[in-house]
Amino acid sequence: xxxTNFNEKLKEWSGCPIPPLYNPxxxxxxxxxxxxxxxxxxxxxxxxxxxxxxxxxxxxxxxxRAAQNLQNMGYQPKQVVGIMSENVPxxxxxVFASFSIGCPVNVLSTVVEKPDVMRMLGITEPxxxxxxxxxxxxxxxxxxxxxxxxxxxxxxxxxxxxxxIESLFTxxxxxxxxxxxxxxxxxxxxAILCSSGTTGPFKGVCLSHANIVAEITALNLCTSDDxxxxxSSLQWISGHNTLLLGTISGVTRIITTQTFSPELHLRLIExxxxxKIISVTYSMIALLKCRxxxxxxxxxxxxxxxxxxxxxxxxxxxxxxxxxxGQVVQAYGLTEMSGVVAVNSxxxxxxxxxxxxxxxxxxxxxxxxxxxxxxxxICIKTPYTPLGYYRNKDLTSKAFDDEGFFxxxxxxxxxxxxxxxxxxxxxxxxxxxxxxSPSEIEGFLIKSSEVKAVCVVGVLTELxxxxxxxxxxxxxxxxxxxxxICKMVEDNxxxxxxxxxxxxxxxxxxxxxxxKLLRRWCKETANELxxxxxxx
Numbered sequence: 001x002x003x004t005n006f007n008e009k010l011k012e013w014s015g016c017p018i019p020p021l022y023n024p025x026x027x028x029x030x031x032x033x034x035x036x037x038x039x040x041x042x043x044x045x046x047x048x049x050x051x052x053x054x055x056x057x058x059x060x061x062x063x064x065r066a067a068q069n070l071q072n073m074g075y076q077p078k079q080v081v082g083i084m085s086e087n088v089p090x091x092x093x094x095v096f097a098s099f100s101i102g103c104p105v106n107v108l109s110t111v112v113e114k115p116d117v118m119r120m121l122g123i124t125e126p127x128x129x130x131x132x133x134x135x136x137x138x139x140x141x142x143x144x145x146x147x148x149x150x151x152x153x154x155x156x157x158x159x160x161x162x163x164x165i166e167s168l169f170t171x172x173x174x175x176x177x178x179x180x181x182x183x184x185x186x187x188x189x190x191a192i193l194c195s196s197g198t199t200g201p202f203k204g205v206c207l208s209h210a211n212i213v214a215e216i217t218a219l220n221l222c223t224s225d226d227x228x229x230x231x232s233s234l235q236w237i238s239g240h241n242t243l244l245l246g247t248i249s250g251v252t253r254i255i256t257t258q259t260f261s262p263e264l265h266l267r268l269i270e271x272x273x274x275x276k277i278i279s280v281t282y283s284m285i286a287l288l289k290c291r292x293x294x295x296x297x298x299x300x301x302x303x304x305x306x307x308x309x310x311x312x313x314x315x316x317x318x319x320x321x322x323x324x325x326g327q328v329v330q331a332y333g334l335t336e337m338s339g340v341v342a343v344n345s346x347x348x349x350x351x352x353x354x355x356x357x358x359x360x361x362x363x364x365x366x367x368x369x370x371x372x373x374x375x376x377x378i379c380i381k382t383p384y385t386p387l388g389y390y391r392n393k394d395l396t397s398k399a400f401d402d403e404g405f406f407x408x409x410x411x412x413x414x415x416x417x418x419x420x421x422x423x424x425x426x427x428x429x430x431x432x433x434x435x436x437s438p439s440e441i442e443g444f445l446i447k448s449s450e451v452k453a454v455c456v457v458g459v460l461t462e463l464x465x466x467x468x469x470x471x472x473x474x475x476x477x478x479x480x481x482x483x484x485i486c487k488m489v490e491d492n493x494x495x496x497x498x499x500x501x502x503x504x505x506x507x508x509x510x511x512x513x514x515x516k517l518l519r520r521w522c523k524e525t526a527n528e529l530x531x532x533x534x535x536x
Contacts, residue, residue: 004418077102
């Protein structure tokens with residue numbers, strides 16, 4: 001399905017080139033509206049919460065009306081549309097309407113707390129806010145503190161000075177003549193998405209119309225016969241791309257506003273006979289530890305695509321035993337690159353092969369390009385101009401080299417078969433005698449039936465030496481001890497992986513709304529507990 005080519009002279013890898021399916025200079029709304037018209041009366045979206053079924057025609061009509069009504073209110077291209085909502089039925093039309101009038105869209109999940117809301121609204125300065133009525137007070141408070149008088153529209157009712165979202169769907173009488181606003185598809189921002197936030201504050205990642213469409217078409221994951229499920233909100237690239245991929249491919253998407261749980265995920269798969277799933281590694285591992293997994297019919301699933309951190313190969317193989325007609329597909333992706341950049345569809349223990357629209361190089365600490373099987377920083381180039389971080393030229397300039405390659409911060413190598421291998425994040429490596437990869441220790445410990453979740457971080461000793469420590473959630477009923485954990489690592493991994501910083505059991509580890517463990521919280525917690533333990 002995917003194949004990596006190597007240019008030995010340049011020491012550069014790329015996917016098999018394919019001609020662009022769409023004009024890169026157009027508004028992404030042209031592609032979306034055409035697809036929705038093509039699939040017409042087919043069911044595009046089912047809300048498990050409300051039971052609302054929407055066809056492509058219905059979403060298209062609401063998209064056009066919302067776009068026209070926003071234009072009639074005076075909103076112009078390049079003004080940001082801010083959204084704070086979960087996956088409610090009419091959210092898709094609002095996102096598509098924003099694209100249609102040339103306004104970048106910035107979506108936040110309703111579980112994001114005030115400091116991060118203030119940060120993102122301060123960066124994007126939205127001209128209009130669309131949110132769930134339950135977060136109206138938070139949005140109003142933040143806008144007031146930022147001295148932003150953006151108009152507010154609300155889903156699920158009204159409050160204060162908000163207007164109902166339904167007012168954007170009123171008939172205009174000119175729907176059939178609507179044409180999306182002209183944009184520079186390569187250089188204009190279509191979406192401002194949040195970086196993962198696992199190791200630091202959110203950043204506003206700018207994605208162009210051209211790069212989004214190139215990514216979606218290169219991934220080529222779905223056909224119109226598929227039923228697609230993702231547990232991610234549109235704040236994250238996985239949820240954003242699920243919406244766009246599903247619409248362009250003509251699939252039926254299953255949505256819910258409920259927070260991920262293994263039981264909910266399995267119920268949705270079985271109820272709707274889901275064929276394609278886009279998820280994160282943490283969720284797959286949670287499913288493996290769920291009792292309901294063995295009694296759930298997963299025969300409909302053809303592809304369970306996971307991204308985030310690399311899943312232990314043994315757990316991927318174990319999960320595959322529950323998929324009689326499908327397989328787990330590991331993907332490597334970054335928000336800054338519009339999503340997935342490599343896919344493993346061959347069952348190898350790697351991140352797989354490069355997608356057609358990307359170029360890779362591996363560089364050592366001196367910036368010298370490496371060849372096969374040599375560890376270095378993975379650097380990636382998109383087919384069109386990377387737009388970097390919204391209103392942050394300094395951060396953008398540091399993120400890209402002078403050749404236009406994005407510096408991922410990931411350490412890895414590419415083997416002679418063209419498979420990408422991710423070792424770890426540079427900033428997460430623990431410098432003790434050797435550079436220790438936390439994911440290696442985590443991948444070993446998570447296999448234990450007594451460990452529900454684990455995050456390995458570095459803690460500083462009194463001698464300012466960094467040593468590995470583990471923050472762990474026990475499985476329910478488990479009595480596993482620190483001594484047990486340390487002995488497991490000592491007996492099975494090399495000496496420098498020993499948990500010299502200790503093991504710290506917690507009841508829960510905060511996660512991002514996309515389901516990734518909040519590594520910075522684990523690092524802060526482990527360092528505090530390590531100091532406390534060693535000062536008593």
